[in-house]
Amino acid sequence: MNKRGRASAWLWTLLALLAIVAVGVAACGDDDDDDGGDEATKGFSEAGYKLAGFKEVTVDSGAAIKVGISSALSGDVKGLGEPIANAAELAGDGVTIKGHKIEFVREDDLCSPDGGTAAADRLIKAGVVAVVGPICSGATVASQPQYEKAGITTISPSATAPGNTNPARSEGPYVTFFRTTFSDAIQGPTQAKFAKEKLNAKTAYIVFDTDAYGTGLRDAFKAAFEKDGGKIVGQPEGFAKKTTDFKAIIANIKKEKPDLVYFSGFYAEATPFLKQLRAEADLKDTPFLTGDGPKNDELLKGAGEAAEGAYFSLPTPSQKGAAFDAFAKKYEEKTKKKAESGTFVAEAYDAGTVIVKALEKVATDDGGKLKIDLKKLNEAIRDTVLDGASGKVDFGNNGDNLGGTETPVSLWQVKDGKFVEIK
Secondary structure, three states: OHHHHOOOHHHHHHHHHHHHHHHHHHHOOOOOOOOOOOOOOOOOOHHHHHHOOOOEEEEOOOOOEEEEEEEOOOOOOHHHHHHHHHHHHHOOOOOEEOOEEEEEEEEEOOOOHHHHHHHHHHHHHHOOOEEEOOOOHHHHHHHHHHHHHHOOEEEEOOOOOHHHOOOOOOOOOOOOEEEOOOOHHHHHHHHHHHHHHOOOOOEEEEEEEOOHHHHHHHHHHHHHHHHOOOEEOOOOEEEOOOOOOOHHHHHHHHHHOOOEEEEEOOHHHHHHHHHHHHOOHHHOOOOEEEOOOOOOHHHHHHHHHHHOOOEEEEOOOOOOOHHHHHHHHHHHHHHOOOHHHOOOHHHHHHHHHHHHHHHHHHOEEEOOEEEEEHHHHHHHHHHOEEEEOOEEEEEOOOOOEOOOOOOOOEEEEEEOOEEEEOO
């Protein structure tokens, strides 16, 4: 189809950077091995498509159409996962398709590989026809084979690792995976440019979560920063989930005296890290730059004054326009919270909306029962173009969102205890 050949100018430029980081990302075992060819953006892998276990699903008369939500509903990043789940469900409010309501089935994926596979197993057994999520890259990488085998299409609002759409396998991308957010192959270079041009950073010290998200964003930033003449000082230091003591890492940072401390991970670990970093007099004013994982109100609460002045990036354009305003009104009425306070909530709503619209196209009535061909549902999702709450959603053949704008990454700073967008 003509749509499958489309890609905006900014994406082609950034795909060149993706080729640079490919070797390093592939070494992590669960990230990108794309060689910069057309496979990821133009020609979808027929070999990969044949692996999908698409089938026809029957929804009994009077029964609801089940759509899954795979999100972090407990644990350290519940503050990210619950708002995403709430937003996704709004897409089905009041919707009936040929007399059948939409029922969203939530499963807790814990933002982890094991949690992701367990949630996928439960959702598949529950009979869902599509899934919003998983929300984290670790859970996504682990569960993609299950969803592919079952023929269940997933749309993540927030899994940003490059390898999610360019996996290290000969069959090419998973045909059952899409995302409404943007790849860290875009976010990392944007961060590097900001570090050099706005923060005047010539050297950076990298601290990263060792999961798929942390390593993917680390590699994207590192490659772009070094390509632009920057120098990574010390040895990039990884940490495991639930780490709370960063004193040894901070001692190493102190020795190197970098112009910038770069952190790729989530707010659960960024909170104690920031507090311990700012407790060192020599590092009190060193710029701190991170991505979307820590940009959460829970970090502001936990880190307090230590978060002041910190910089964050978010792989989404500035949220504005009639579609966002309409969503924000619904979200605030339902949750009693501002939509702007939830990271990736607009993307989650759009993911749910894409699924609902595709279901409206392909579901057929059979004497009161509903027939849903999962292959046709997948194709309808792939062909959807949506002017959504998060911006334009327009999927490329590897599942990446090719919509958005020429600058699909926004930058933020904590000022007076609040996230303020840098214009």
